[in-house]
Amino acid sequence: MPDSEQFDLVVLGSGSAGTKVATTCRKAGWSVAVVEARDFGGTCALRGCEPKKVFWTVAEATERARNLAPHGVAGGDALRLDWTAAQAFKHSFTDPVPENREAALRAAGIVPIHGQPRFLAPDALTVGERRLAARHVLIATGAAPAHLPIEGADLLATSDDFLLLDAMPESLVMVGGGYIAFECAHLAARAGARVTILQADDRPLAQFEPDLVARLLERTRGLGIEVALGCKASRIARQGAGFAVACENGREFQAALVVHGLGRSPSLQDLALEAGQVAVEKGRLSLDPYLRSTSNPRVFAAGDAAAQGPALTPVASHDAAVVARNMLEGCHTKPDYGVVPSAVFTIPPLASVGLTEAAARAANPDVEVRQGDMAGYQSVRRTGETAAAYKLLVAPGSGQILGAHLLGPEAPEVINVFAVAMRAGMTADALARMMTAYPTGGSNISSMLG
Structure with a gap:
């Protein structure tokens, strides 16, 4: 193996948290590398909030025109979300991101590295044939769809897949009743799909105020979306050109596509954390109040990978500011998740x-x-x-x-x-x-x- 490349900081992940810590520490004179296993830019910019909001904006415009058709918008009642055209519009936002993000890192004097990082030791990692020695490491690898103990779970599409669809299938089943399920369902229905949401209990969007969720639920059903409460998915199987989803209560649903909407968990697989002496408890990094590993003080975490605050982009940016300060000045700053606004972008x-x-x-x-x-x-x-x-x-x-x-x-x-x-x-x-x-x-x- 070649000699180690020496860095003050190696950042794992190029999303909002990783990029902010990297640039802050670089401005302070540190040598910094950012390692990205996928495309540079992170989930929010490429596969999450931002592309979703592009689709939402088009869908909301068509919905508003339809609502106002009786009041002066000529032809508004015939409008619908043209998914293919909206997909092309979305790509105009997401496609430039990886190249621009990598170029911005280089311009800041940061070394961008493509590949899957793995710990070799508490202060060393490999990326392909490269060996990196690090005084500090930031784990900012985001989150991935949670593993589901459901027969046929490998047949589920993810929200990533949904946002990349070239054309909207005629029917979808969303497994789960949280943010992802409701947001994707509202988009799909307005693009002409027949949509079903399967919620295991009677509390969809459980993070939100039940009275307002009930009103949204009524509005959602008024769009033709079936929201099946008390339907916990137990098996997914291929059926002809589509899929069948069986629930524990005996009900079964068919669709051309079945989408995972049951939450996300920290993306820590393939990092070889044990070799880095980075402790994990119940699938989450073991961190102290300063977002530092309890078992390896060289290692910090931020954003969805840290899983300390709500899984929101502003929280990732907040974590990044806390971590950068603790790295540069010593561990004196704790994150504050006391007042964090959130929204589910239904219509x-x-x-x-x-x-x-x-x-x-x-x-x-x-x-x-x-x-x-x-x-x-x-x-x-x-x-x-x-x-x-x-x-x-x-x-x-x-x-x-x-x-x-x-x-x-x-x-x-x-x-x-x-x-x-x-x-x-x-x-x-x-x-x-x-x-x-x-x-x-x-x-x-x-x-x-x-």
Whole structure:
């Protein structure tokens, strides 16, 4: 084997977390390499949030035109999502990413390396025939679809596969009822597919406020999407040109494509972590409060690979800032996942920040709940959307905002305002007095809090 190449930092993964740590440490004068087993750019830019939002934008435009067809959009009721054309549009975003990301790393003085990294020792890795010696290693390899103990699980398509479809199949079954399932289902249905979501229990989108999920569920079924509750998939088999999915309750569903929608887990396979003395517990890295390996202090983790906070891109960027600071200044900084907004990009979208009502009441049974329907609000009614609502949770006495939950056209943008207010410690009354541009989604906040 050739002599080792020496680096202050070797980063495994070129997504948002890995790239941010790499560039921060390089600016501080460190020698840095970034190793990528797939295409440079990471999941969010290539196979996740960003390409999904491109499809969503086209689907939302067609949906809005259809809703407004009776009110002045000529021909809007005939519109649908043209998946093939939208796929070409999406590629205009994703195709340049790997080359641009690699070029940006090189321009920053970082060494990009293609291949599968594997630990040889606590301070050494191999990538093909190359041997890398590292003073520090960052594991930022993201996440992959979780392994499912279901007969025929190897027949499942992934969300990666879904976002790469050249044409939309006539029918799909989504196994699972979380973010991935609902987002893909709403896109597929608007591209003309017959879609079924299989949820093992009666709580789809369990991270979100049940009252608003129920409204979204009604809207989802109104699109023709079947949401089968209490249907835990037990077997997947080929059937003719498609597939059959059997459930434990005896029901069976057929489709041209079956998609994995049952969550993701840290992508740690093939890293030879044992050789690096990097401890793993129940499929997750064992990390201290500073995102550092409990068994090998040279090694840190960030983002989905760390699996400490919600699996969201802003969390990965937050982790990266924490890790870079701890590497450069010593371990004094801990991540803060206290106020993290999130959204599921269905149409309409659902967004949330802070506690659900159940969690808030567990801490204080007297929590104040402010809730209502927003379909009649000007900012909603003018879009033609009929499913829109809010639920806000306020601490009695102090007026502290404990949680905000929104369903409606501008929910993902407005939830950010609540997140800022919560981080800043604003009371509900103070936020209600905020002046906003009108009429906008943000201008609804005073009505919600009034």
